[in-house]
Amino acid sequence: MTQTQISMTHHYKQLSFKERGQIEAWRTPQLQPDGTLTQPLSISQIARMLGRHKATISREIKRGTTTQIKANHRFTTTYLADTGQAIYEDHRQHCHPAFKRELCSDFYAQLTIELKRRPRVHSVDTFVYFYRHTYPERPCPSTTTVYRDINAGVLSLRNSDLPVKLRRRVKGTGQSHSRKNQHVLGDSIETRPAVVDQRTEIGHWEGDLVKGKKTEDQPALMTLTERVTRFQIIFRISNYHATTCREGLETILADYGKEHFKSITFDNGSEFAELATIQDTQIYFAHPYSPWERGTNENHNGLIREFIPKGHSLYNYDITTIQAVQDALNARPRRLLGYHSPGDLMPGL
Structure with a gap:
């Protein structure tokens, strides 16, 4: 599976008076020294020369074309830049x-x-x-x-x-980060392959816990976010002891298939102290107090707060409810995914 091609959005820009003048010159036959007249350029030719869509040129010529009376009392129709500009400005004045x-x-x-x-x-x-x-x-x-x-x-x-407006302070990249882990839980994020940072391969995840009441014996949510597709997995665990977190991750890998998890980057918290013993995927650990190193997961955990406010005990949220939250987040279209949803890009999960 490879990364989805993201479509780019181009914003329309109004024609300038200079461009209207060029259109007028190209649409008006010119008398040559030999007495012949040049042929007006076609709409397609003008569109290519201005780098515009031909529909834009067609509409502009239609709006700016006016009837003139020649000296011999003949009526002719021609495009005039002044007319096109005047109509444009009039439309702008009435566009409230x-x-x-x-x-x-x-x-x-x-x-x-x-x-x-x-x-x-x-x-x-x-x-x-x-x-x-x-x-x-x-x-x-x-x-x-x-x-x-x-x-x-x-x-x-x-x-x-409105959806929660998330803010994230970017304090640096992995390459320039000089802080060392105060206690080593396993492989550091500094040793993570470049392909993970480049987001060119699906299967690399970021993980953390979302807590209700901040008491160790309270339930918590283990969350995993895929870095390319933004697919979110939410799994309720009974507490956030290290052993419970390890068992929770092992269950996720078994349920979803370990082949979908090439690496997972976790926080450096003590609740993840036993994750390095897991053999089914490569586990990396971020630097202490560096949530921006797992920014994708941090942002998506904030979205969960639309459904589960801070301070609410997770005893009140059963497995069915948690699954509904996960499904809702994975069904949301995203601009950075070309308006696909994470679920569209991870149909096998």
Whole structure:
């Protein structure tokens, strides 16, 4: 299995007045010294020369074409850059945000339902992508516009309805990190192969615990996040003693198949002290107090808090509920995955 090709998103840029002038010159026949007229360039030729889509050029020529009366009282139609620019500026003056929201009322109604749904599938960005591809004929605002409207308080949505906004301080890379492990649990992250850092091969995971009440005898969640696909495994363990954590990981490897786990990078906490004894996968340990070295897992653990708030005892969450949380997270489309979901990219798990 190889890494999925991620599609790039290109943002549209309006034609400039200079480009409109070039279109006018290329569409107007020119008198040559021998008395002949040059032929206007085609829409496809102009599109290639400007690096634009031919539909953009076609719409611009249609908008900016006007009828002129020549001296011999003949009527001719021609594209004029001044006309195209004037129409563009007029449209911009009449393009008010409130009017846009009225045009997109169906989008906002569906977005409100989706973001308040529990479990939630979409973020703002993935719902914009979903809506545009499901209803290409309907108007749809950009992701930036939606966030701006929410922050302005003009929608029924509030920031509390949005997915958790995660922040991660990047303090360095493994190559430049000079801190040494205060106690050595096993192989250091510094010895991890470059292929893991490059995210070019599926099968390398990051792991940690998500705790409810911070008491050793309370249940906890062992979480594993695949670095390429962002597939998340969530497994409830009865406590976070070292032996329980080792047994929990052994169960995960047996249930999902050890062939899917080429390496796992864990925190340097004492609860993981026995993991180096596991033979079915290569275990690495991050530096102490360096959560950014497992940033993918840290971010995804934050998403679990949408379902299980901090401080809540995990005694109240059974296996069925935990599995539902895992399924919900793995069903969410992600921009960095080309709007696929982690479950789409790991169908065998």
